[in-house]
Amino acid sequence: MKDQFTKQWIIENSIEICSSYEHGVLTLRSLHYQLVGIGMTNDVQHYKRVVNAMIDARWSGDISFDQFSDLDRSMIGETKYEETILEDMIDKGKYQVEAWMTAYRKNRWENQPVYPEVLIEKKALQGVFAPVCQKHGVSVGACKGYPSLTFLNEMANRFMGIDKRIVVLYFGDYDPSGEDIPRSIVENLERFGVTIELKRMALMEDQVVEWNLPPAPAKVTDSRTAKWDGLGQVELDAVKPEKLQRLCGEAIEDLFNENLYEELIEQERKERSEYQTVLKQFVNDMKD
Numbered sequence: 504m505k506d507q508f509t510k511q512w513i514i515e516n517s518i519e520i521c522s523s524y525e526h527g528v529l530t531l532r533s534l535h536y537q538l539v540g541i542g543m544t545n546d547v548q549h550y551k552r553v554v555n556a557m558i559d560a561r562w563s564g565d566i567s568f569d570q571f572s573d574l575d576r577s578m579i580g581e582t583k584y585e586e587t588i589l590e591d592m593i594d595k596g597k598y599q600v601e602a603w604m605t606a607y608r609k610n611r612w613e614n615q616p617v618y619p620e621v622l623i624e625k626k627a628l629q630g631v632f633a634p635v636c637q638k639h640g641v642s643v644g645a646c647k648g649y650p651s652l653t654f655l656n657e658m659a660n661r662f663m664g665i666d667k668r669i670v671v672l673y674f675g676d677y678d679p680s681g682e683d684i685p686r687s688i689v690e691n692l693e694r695f696g697v698t699i700e701l702k703r704m705a706l707m708e709d710q711v712v713e714w715n716l717p718p719a720p721a722k723v724t725d726s727r728t729a730k731w732d733g734l735g736q737v738e739l740d741a742v743k744p745e746k747l748q749r750l751c752g753e754a755i756e757d758l759f760n761e762n763l764y765e766e767l768i769e770q771e772r773k774e775r776s777e778y779q780t781v782l783k784q785f786v787n788d789m790k791d
Contacts, residue, residue, distance in 0.1 A: 508543045513556040516541060518565055520760040526569045527630045528744050531557060534571070536717070545717040571632035574645075601784070607778040608773040611640035617758045618667040621751060622646055624675035624684065624739060631744045632674070632751055639755045649684055652691075659695035669699040672754050674747065677706035677716075680729035704754050705747070706739055716741045761772040 520537050521529065535553045539545045560566040612618065619641050623632055630738035636643040646654060662669050671688070675681040685703050692699055709716065711734055718735030739747070 506544070508538075508549060508552065510552065510559065512608070513538060513553055514560045514565060517553075517557065517560065520593060521566055521570050524570075524744065526567060527572045529570065530572050530627045530630075530740060532627065532738065532740040533631075533744060536738070537743065539717050539741075540603075545719060556710060573624050574629050604779055604782055607771065607775040609767050609774075611764070611767075612759075612776045614763050614767050615758075615760055616668055617670055618662075618665050619670045619672065619755060620644070621672045621755075622688070623673075624648065624681060626746070628674075631747050635748045635755070639752065639759070641755055646684070646688070648680065649687055650691075655688070655695065656693050659692055659697045660697065662692075662697045667756050669697075670758060671699055671701045672751065673701055673703045674705045674739060674751070675703070676736065676738050677708065677711050677718075677733065679731040679733070681706065682731075682733070682740075683727060702713045702754065704750060705742065706737055708734060710742075711737050714742065714746070 516538055517534060524530055531554055532550075534557070535543075535550045538553060545602060555565065557571070561568050561570070575636055610734040621632055621636050621641055623629065623643065623645050624647070626647055629643060632643045650658075673685050673688075675684055681717075685701050689699060689701050689773075707715070710716070716737045718737050
């Protein structure tokens with residue numbers, strides 16, 4: 504069925520939307536929802552139009568090939584093939600020595616009473632959350648729906664022995680499973696012998712209403728749909744990336760004690776001097 508949301512309409516508006524974001528922040532799904540936000544119909548057929556339009560737009564050069572994030576399809580490791588140049592390695596070594604001399608840093612969260620992590624439902628959105636989490640020194644991971652026992656076992660092992668209040672900030676879809684996943688995580692970690700505090704940051708019903716997000720019927724394939732009385736399924740991708748980043752950053756900042764951090768920085772300053780003295784002596788001893 505023809506309507507005004509043609510390939511040309513999608514491309515023209517996508518170029519404008521993409522110009523507001525660094526490469527790797529947007530996913531095709533989040534672009535789709537931004538187009539829905541300016542009037543496009545929210546259904547599978549129109550999402551497919553977006554995907555096909557973005558294929559053409561990238562091949563034509565209107566949009567960069569690396570504009571969108573696709574973390575589900577990525578290589579691991581690197582095949583190194585370049586010739587090793589001795590002079591370049593000497594320069595690199597000098598740089599590394601100099602860097603080590605000034606590299607002393609206290610861990611940002613070491614004197615905080617809280618140990619935080621950010622957990623998101625979809626790996627495709629890691630490009631949205633990673634810059635914020637990196638800025639605040641907090642790890643972020645994707646559970647990709649209900650996390651596997653392997654994933655939960657790794658979480659439990661990571662949390663074992665941490666004598667702090669463990670807080671997981673969770674971001675997921677607004678749908679029957681999205682609301683139930685946090686419960687599942689907490690209960691399964693307790694079976695591993697680990698107690699955490701999980702804060703569900705998004706998406707909640709009040710956010711869907713306040714942000715005027717486009718709901719769709721909950722998936723009939725989800726066994727929890729029959730007993731769910733929500734407004735309808737809304738994916739986390741429907742929220743603009745900058746809003747998710749702001750929400751994540753504020754949630755982390757709420758857990759962070761700035762007064763304790765100032766004490767840590769003062770301790771770091773005193774210890775750095777000793778660190779540099781010992782390293783200089785070590786380098787001098789190596790010359791002999």
